[in-house]
Amino acid sequence: MYSLWLSWKHLVHKPAQLTLNLVLIGLSTGLIAAVLLFSRMLTDRLDRNLAGVDMVIGAKGSPLQLVLAGMYHIDVPTGNISLEEAQAFLRPGHPLIATAVPLSLGDSHKGYRIVGTDARFLELYQLALADGKPFEKPMEVVAGSRVARLLGLKIGSTFQSTHGLDHNEDLIHEESQPFVVTGILEPSGTVADQLLLTPTESVWMVHGDHGHSHADMESMTPEGEDHVHGPDCGHDHPAHEEHAEEPTEAREITSVLIRFKVRNHLTLNMPRSINENTNLQAASPAIELNRLYGLMGTGVSMLRWLAMVIMVAAGLSIFVSLYGSLKERRYELALLRVMGSTPTYLFRLILTEGLLLALIGAVLGIVLAHAGISLAGHYLEQEWRYAFPADLFLVQELWLMGIVVVFGVLAALLPAWQARKVDIAQTLTEG
Amino acid sequence: MIETRDLTFSYPGGILLRFPDFRCRPEEQWLIWGESGSGKTTFLHLLAGIRTPASGQVIIRDQDITSLSPRKLDAFRGRHIGLVFQTPHFIDALTIRQNVVLACKMSGHSISQGEVDTWLNRLGIGHRADALPFRCSQGEQQRASIVRALVHRPALLLADEPTSALDDRHCDEVVRLLQEQTRQSRTALVIVTHDQRLRNHFPNALTLTSHVQPLA
Numbered sequence: 001m002y003s004l005w006l007s008w009k010h011l012v013h014k015p016a017q018l019t020l021n022l023v024l025i026g027l028s029t030g031l032i033a034a035v036l037l038f039s040r041m042l043t044d045r046l047d048r049n050l051a052g053v054d055m056v057i058g059a060k061g062s063p064l065q066l067v068l069a070g071m072y073h074i075d076v077p078t079g080n081i082s083l084e085e086a087q088a089f090l091r092p093g094h095p096l097i098a099t100a101v102p103l104s105l106g107d108s109h110k111g112y113r114i115v116g117t118d119a120r121f122l123e124l125y126q127l128a129l130a131d132g133k134p135f136e137k138p139m140e141v142v143a144g145s146r147v148a149r150l151l152g153l154k155i156g157s158t159f160q161s162t163h164g165l166d167h168n169e170d171l172i173h174e175e176s177q178p179f180v181v182t183g184i185l186e187p188s189g190t191v192a193d194q195l196l197l198t199p200t201e202s203v204w205m206v207h208g209d210h211g212h213s214h215a216d217m218e219s220m221t222p223e224g225e226d227h228v229h230g231p232d233c234g235h236d237h238p239a240h241e242e243h244a245e246e247p248t249e250a251r252e253i254t255s256v257l258i259r260f261k262v263r264n265h266l267t268l269n270m271p272r273s274i275n276e277n278t279n280l281q282a283a284s285p286a287i288e289l290n291r292l293y294g295l296m297g298t299g300v301s302m303l304r305w306l307a308m309v310i311m312v313a314a315g316l317s318i319f320v321s322l323y324g325s326l327k328e329r330r331y332e333l334a335l336l337r338v339m340g341s342t343p344t345y346l347f348r349l350i351l352t353e354g355l356l357l358a359l360i361g362a363v364l365g366i367v368l369a370h371a372g373i374s375l376a377g378h379y380l381e382q383e384w385r386y387a388f389p390a391d392l393f394l395v396q397e398l399w400l401m402g403i404v405v406v407f408g409v410l411a412a413l414l415p416a417w418q419a420r421k422v423d424i425a426q427t428l429t430e431g
Numbered sequence: 432m433i434e435t436r437d438l439t440f441s442y443p444g445g446i447l448l449r450f451p452d453f454r455c456r457p458e459e460q461w462l463i464w465g466e467s468g469s470g471k472t473t474f475l476h477l478l479a480g481i482r483t484p485a486s487g488q489v490i491i492r493d494q495d496i497t498s499l500s501p502r503k504l505d506a507f508r509g510r511h512i513g514l515v516f517q518t519p520h521f522i523d524a525l526t527i528r529q530n531v532v533l534a535c536k537m538s539g540h541s542i543s544q545g546e547v548d549t550w551l552n553r554l555g556i557g558h559r560a561d562a563l564p565f566r567c568s569q570g571e572q573q574r575a576s577i578v579r580a581l582v583h584r585p586a587l588l589l590a591d592e593p594t595s596a597l598d599d600r601h602c603d604e605v606v607r608l609l610q611e612q613t614r615q616s617r618t619a620l621v622i623v624t625h626d627q628r629l630r631n632h633f634p635n636a637l638t639l640t641s642h643v644q645p646l647a
Contacts, residue, residue: 002536006522013524331520338481339537340509342502424481428516428591429472 003345007352010329017321022361024314029365029404031307034372035300036396041373041389042296046072046289049191051125054263055271056283057081057089058255063283064291070103070255071285073113073191077105080252081280089256096267099124099259104203106254107161109179112147114161114196116203116253124257125192131155132183138201142183146193157181161206176206204251311404315411318357322350322415333419334427343420350416351409358408362401369397432456433478433587433619438487440473447485450474453637457586460610460620462629465639471623474639475589478621480508492586509538513580513618515609517592519572521564527551527575528560531582538583550578554608570601577608581616588613590622594629606632 011018049071056070061078068075089100101124104116115121119134122142132155135142143153153159158178179198187193260267271282326333333346370391377389433455440448448470455461465471476482477489480496488495491511496504521530528547535542551557554574559567567575573593580588590609594602606629613620622629630636 006525006533009522009524009529332522335520335522336537337505338479338508338514339534340505340539341537342505425476428476428481 003349004352004356007349007356010349011353011356014321014325017325018357021314021317021321021357022364024310024317025358025361025404025408026364026368028307028310028314029362029400030368030372031303031310031365032400033366033369033397035303035307036394036400037369037373037392038376039296039300040394041392043293046292048189050285050289051190051257052259053124053257053285054260054267055258056255056285057086057258057274057280058283060279060281063281064288066255066281066283067285067288069105070257071191073105073115073195077254078281080254083251083253085278085280086253086256089258096260096262096270097258098261099257101257102200102253103255103257104200104253106203107163107173107206109159109161109196110151112144112151112194112196114141114179114198114203116198116200118200121192121197121257124259125188125190127188127190127192128186129183130186132181134183135197135199136182138199138205139177139179140182140198140202141179142185142197143181144193144195144197145185145187147196148181148184153181153184155181155184173206200253311407314361315407318354318408318411319415322354322412323418326350326415326418329419330422330427333422334424337422337424338428343422346422347416347420350419351412354408354410354412354416355405358405358411359401361408362404365404366397366401432490432493433621434488434490435478436488436490438474438477438489439485440470440477440482441485448473450477450487450639451637455587455619455621455635457619458614458617459635460613460633461622462633462636463621463623463639464625464636465623466625469639471625471639472591475591475621475623478587479512479514479589480504506539510540510583511586513583513585513588515573515576515580515588515590515593517595519564519569519576521572521575521579523564526561526563527556527567527571530564530575531579534579535583538585540583542582547582550582551575554578554612569597570604573597573601573605574608577605577612581612581618584616585618587619587621590620590624592624592626593622594626595624599628602626602628 051071053071056067058066058070058077059079059081065075066078069077083102086102088094089097090102094100099120101120102117103121105113107114121127122134129142130145132142143151147153158180160173160176160178162172179196179202185192271284274280274282336346336349337343433453435450435453437452438450440450442448450470463471463474473482477484478491480489480499484497487497489497491507494507496507499507521527522533525533528551531547531550532542548557548560551560554577556567556571556574556578559571559575564572564575580590588609593609594605597605609620609622610632612618622633
């Protein structure tokens with residue numbers, strides 16, 4: 001314990017050197033830990049929301065965008081598709097499809113997405129109600145647990161939707177019938193926690209599909225080429241109820257989430273067949289996610305390499321500072337020998353300094369990583385509506401700390417060996 | 432009792448130093464004289480067990496330290512021998528008080544805060560107890576190094592040229608302190624020096640001449 005204290009005193013005696021070493025070790029450890037944490041949280045979030053969905057059908061465009069918008073609600077949809085075209089997949093009794101869930105996107109409430117769908121959405125994500133009842137009629141809403149908590153929604157709460165995903169007072173559907181909250185979901189850890197679920201008809205009632213696509217509204221600005229509903233918009237609006245009565249061929253939805261009964265060559269070929277023979281686009285979430293992980297993997301890999309380089313620099317810094325200090329500490333080491341300490345004690349003393357530096361640096365790095373995730377999480381939550389909790393701890397972080405400590409000890413090994421070999425008589429004679 | 436018998440030391444270049452036998456009773460105070468190259472410092476290092484003789488014995492408190500294993504020799508040195516150098520050196524990261532405590536810890540002695548303060552006050556540096564060594568004057572550092580060498584009450588205090596760099600006033604003061612404190616601690620004192628000013632302060636003196644011969 002005394003040697004630990006002595007090592008610590010030596011370290012704090014050179015605050016500039018100590019700070020430099022800790023910054024280098026902390027930065028490298030923090031960067032690796034942050035990459036580990038972020039990757040884990042992202043893949044957890046993405047995998048948890050797969051919900052067994054085998055295929056997403058929507059408008060032509062980027063398949064990754066279709067998946068991200070339809071399943072994760074973190075991108076704008078590729079556009080709308082006609083309900084008539086989608087009916088082929090939505091009707092019960094399809095020989096290959098077990099579940100098909102329609103989604104109508106385009107509106108939000110205070111930045112949280114309103115999703116027009118039906119009861120099958122609740123089944124797909126195995127969602128249970130914490131309070132109230134499921135939606136039954138148009139304009140009824142079941143709120144996700146997180147959105148309900150953050151917006152203070154309760155059973156009977158009413159609100160009006162806004163065009164697009166950004167909260168903008170000018171884009172509120174003031175003239176439309178308000179949505180009424182009838183149920184609040186239990187937390188599921190899925191995307192449903194941050195959604196407001198309502199029957200598809202609600203979206204049609206608010207928007208109608210008389211000449212503009214409501215999914216496109218998400219990327220629209222108030223000054224955009226698409227128009228905004230209002231008393232001065234220059235044409236007559238049919239009553240909202242009338243939209244619901246519009247013929248099927250005039251109605252649109254945004255996408256369909258599909259789960260197959262079985263996976264065979266027919267289901268394997270279905271996306272290609274849809275893409276080649278219809279105006280629709282079919283995308284496989286598994287394939288698109290793999291593509292996304294591949295894209296992310298390059299960035300993650302680069303960050304890891306960068307962290308490794310910093311860690312090597314940190315190791316060199318420990319080595320240089322300990323080795324460099326040996327010359328000026330030679331007399332101190334000889335003094336310790338004169339006072340009765342053994343060469344092994346000196347070896348342990350220097351090794352402990354390397355260990356302490358690495359350990360403190362590693363702890364600092366982990367704290368930095370969590371603080372960074374907390375800050376970034378706050379930003380990402382505002383952007384994506386996904387929570388990135390900073391209190392998630394991974395076993396890999398312990399491994400990382402262990403590796404950093406071993407690294408520090410290795411860097412101190414040669415200086416410690418040199419300290420062990422200090423010639424007392426020669427040093428004292430030169431002194 | 433401190434005693435050396437037939438002590439020789441060989442340098443790497445094939446030079447052999449032969450030392451006269453030396454006996455020092457407990458509480459005696461000795462000067463070891465010699466010109467440069469006579470082997471004074473080497474003799475002191477042999478007494479302290481930090482050099483290994485080519486032959487002969489160094490007996491301190493009935494223990495021939497040349498027969499001890501390195502580990503036991505380190506422990507013996509820490510426990511029974513104190514050293515004072517021409518230029519006082521300290522562990523720079525520790526205060527004067529912590530340096531004194533360190534000497535006790537290393538020698539396996541326990542010491543209370545009060546005892547440390549008593550020692551430091553006795554040598555007039557109590558007010559510098561919590562100062563880092565580099566903030567103390569040369570004189571304060573030399574006094575602190577005497578405290579550190581004596582605080583664990585060793586059998587033998589070895590001082591290597593403790594006054595060579597000091598003016599007359601400080602020279603007298605250091606010699607007085609060394610003599611007083613070793614007497615009070617019942618510690619034998621051996622000073623190795625070529626400083627003529629010390630000649631009249633010590634009744635016992637051993638002069639080293641160059642008993643140098645090439646190795647056969």
